[in-house]
Amino acid sequence: MLDIFVDADACPVKQEVYRVAGRHGLQVTLASNKSMRTPDGNRVKLVVVSDGLDAADDWIVEQAGEDDIVITADILMVARCIEKKALVLGPTGRPFTEENIGDILATRNLMAELREAGIEGGGPAPFKPKDRSRFLHALDEMILSVRRKRGTGTRK
Secondary structure, rough: EEEEEEEEOOOHHHHHHHHHHHOOOOOEEEEEEEOOOOOOOOOOEEEEEEEEOHHHHHHHHHOOOOOOOEEOHHHHHHHHHOOOOOEEEEOOEEEEEEOOHHHHHHHHHHHHHHHHHHOOOOOOOOOOOHHHHHHHHHHHHHHHOOHHOOOOOOOO
16 A cells, blocks of 8 residues: 655645645655644544654654655655665655665765864755645655556556
């Protein structure tokens, strides 16, 4: 079964996930350290995990399987999900793959070292409307790709 898991605490594209998943008739599971409002209906489920560091990440990694879709910006979590053959999409619409995760992890580690040395500051670029649009397109394409691979068409 194709499910969508969302690392929900800081996810800026939850509404977009609901919209695309609803169009495709898919289940969405949000994992969070706190309760939050979700749409009415049975297609969106909220799992509130402990306040422990990375508890939501750990829960998603345990649940996600091959060809499930995970939405997160957490690069360490991305690597763990890819190991489980899940498909991973960042909130800006960037797909994470076996082919690009090595370079992304290396860049992440380099930037962390530069920040620790006081050489590089700042954080991620501000979220823009074009990121939201790119995300919508990428999520839709990812779902269609899984369905073509499985031969299940456009709806479950």
